[in-house]
Amino acid sequence: MALHLNLLHEEQLQQRQRQRDPLKIGMMVLGTLGALMVTYYLWNAYKTLEIRNRLSQVEHDWAKVEPKVTAAQKRSAELNSIISTTKVLDGIIDTRFFWGPFLEKISRCVALNAQLTSIEGNILDDKVVVAIDGLAAGREPRAAAEELRQLLLEQLGPGYKDVKVEFKTLEDLDTIVKIGGANMAMAHFAINVSFSTGAAKAKPAAPAPRVRTPKE
Amino acid sequence: MKDFKLSKDQIKKLALSTIGFFVLVYVYLSFFLGPLNSNSDKMLATIAVLQDKVANSKNEMGKATNLERQAGTATTRFAALKALSPEGAPIAWFPPRMKAFFANQSIDKSTARLETSVAFTEPELAGWTRYNWMIELPQADYSTLGKAVAALENGEPLLSINRINIRALPEDPQFQQVSLTVSTAILKR
Numbered sequence: 001m002a003l004h005l006n007l008l009h010e011e012q013l014q015q016r017q018r019q020r021d022p023l024k025i026g027m028m029v030l031g032t033l034g035a036l037m038v039t040y041y042l043w044n045a046y047k048t049l050e051i052r053n054r055l056s057q058v059e060h061d062w063a064k065v066e067p068k069v070t071a072a073q074k075r076s077a078e079l080n081s082i083i084s085t086t087k088v089l090d091g092i093i094d095t096r097f098f099w100g101p102f103l104e105k106i107s108r109c110v111a112l113n114a115q116l117t118s119i120e121g122n123i124l125d126d127k128v129v130v131a132i133d134g135l136a137a138g139r140e141p142r143a144a145a146e147e148l149r150q151l152l153l154e155q156l157g158p159g160y161k162d163v164k165v166e167f168k169t170l171e172d173l174d175t176i177v178k179i180g181g182a183n184m185a186m187a188h189f190a191i192n193v194s195f196s197t198g199a200a201k202a203k204p205a206a207p208a209p210r211v212r213t214p215k216e
Numbered sequence: 217m218k219d220f221k222l223s224k225d226q227i228k229k230l231a232l233s234t235i236g237f238f239v240l241v242y243v244y245l246s247f248f249l250g251p252l253n254s255n256s257d258k259m260l261a262t263i264a265v266l267q268d269k270v271a272n273s274k275n276e277m278g279k280a281t282n283l284e285r286q287a288g289t290a291t292t293r294f295a296a297l298k299a300l301s302p303e304g305a306p307i308a309w310f311p312p313r314m315k316a317f318f319a320n321q322s323i324d325k326s327t328a329r330l331e332t333s334v335a336f337t338e339p340e341l342a343g344w345t346r347y348n349w350m351i352e353l354p355q356a357d358y359s360t361l362g363k364a365v366a367a368l369e370n371g372e373p374l375l376s377i378n379r380i381n382i383r384a385l386p387e388d389p390q391f392q393q394v395s396l397t398v399s400t401a402i403l404k405r
Contacts, residue, residue, distance in 0.1 A: 021229070029237070030233065040249070041252065044249060047256065051263070054263055058262075062270055069273040072277045072279075072281075073280070076280045079284065082287060083290045086294045086297070087340070088338050089294075089297055097376070099365050099369065100362060100365045100368075101366070104366070115389065118383045120379075121380045122379050
């Protein structure tokens with residue numbers, strides 16, 4: 001067997017050690033990783049550019065539409081405001097109490113032997129309160145006043161809700177008046193009328209044919 | 217096996233490489249990939265929002281067109297109600313208007329004075345003010361008054377009579393002395 005002498009052993013060992021240098025291997029690994037990372041970064045950057053392009057396209061589309069949308073929104077808000085304001089105003093208008101028909105109904109109840117000296121009407125929340133003062137004349141002046149009260153109840157009952165017509169005072173007077181040539185006794189009355197405005201509103205109507213005739 | 221044994225110097229270098237690796241990863245994530253991704257995420261979110269807005273804009277415009285059509289009556293009515301409030305301070309035009317109105321109704325003497333003005337509580341009527349007036353008619357015939365009141369209520373939809381006081385004149389019972397407390401809704405100008 002031939003003797004084999006390796007005189008370069010130390011040199012070869014050093015070269016092998018250089019090749020297995022961990023720092024060098026580490027640097028290679030880091031380099032590879034770095035290259036991968038850069039590639040991935042570039043790929044992401046490319047995608048981001050694509051997204052930026054899409055964004056600018058969408059922004060452009062929106063810029064074209066935005067003024068129209070803003071104007072439409074503004075107009076919608078304005079119209080909604082008009083609708084709601086009109087609704088509230090209509091509510092106020094519809095819930096008004098009309099005094100014209102009421103005064104007309106009262107005029108139908110007053111005969112020649114009665115005279116109203118004052119009418120004072122107030123609207124309190126959803127209630128109408130009217131104080132009527134007057135004089136009635138006749139052989140039975142109290143009956144004449146009561147007839148006026150009955151007639152008021154009859155006239156107001158169908159048009160309004162929860163109608164109450166009550167005497168506050170009814171007293172005979174010493175004064176005598178002449179009606180149609182006859183002397184009549186007189187009575188002073190104060191009538192309180194109250195009703196709710198929640199009922200169907202009375203509409204202005206033509207004068208009713210019924211007229212009370214004076215009592216002798 | 218002996219070949220794989222690391223010397224102290226090699227372990228040092230290996231540790232250095234490991235630290236370098238982590239530093240590299242940190243720098244890469246924090247200064248390169250992170251900002252890029254967050255930027256693209258923001259852009260994607262903006263795109264989604266804008267696309268949503270563009271899609272909704274068609275709806276909005278359609279709704280506005282429909283509303284415009286539906287609100288035709290309300291708009292006309294609102295314009296008519298608005299026209300009842302002329303330009304200028306109400307105290308300057310309301311009393312003359314009432315005077316002219318009652319004069320047309322054959323009630324020559326009339327005065328109207330402002331009692332109070334208050335804002336409406338309804339938020340829808342923020343642009344309107346309630347004015348309370350006292351209208352005095354020192355001499356009016358009952359039937360003429362009744363017709364005038366009815367005409368006033370029909371002709372002035374924003375006016376409501378809250379109190380009415382009719383008294384016979386002692387010296388001339390054919391005529392009555394009348395005072396009306398009315399409130400009107402007037403547009404702020």
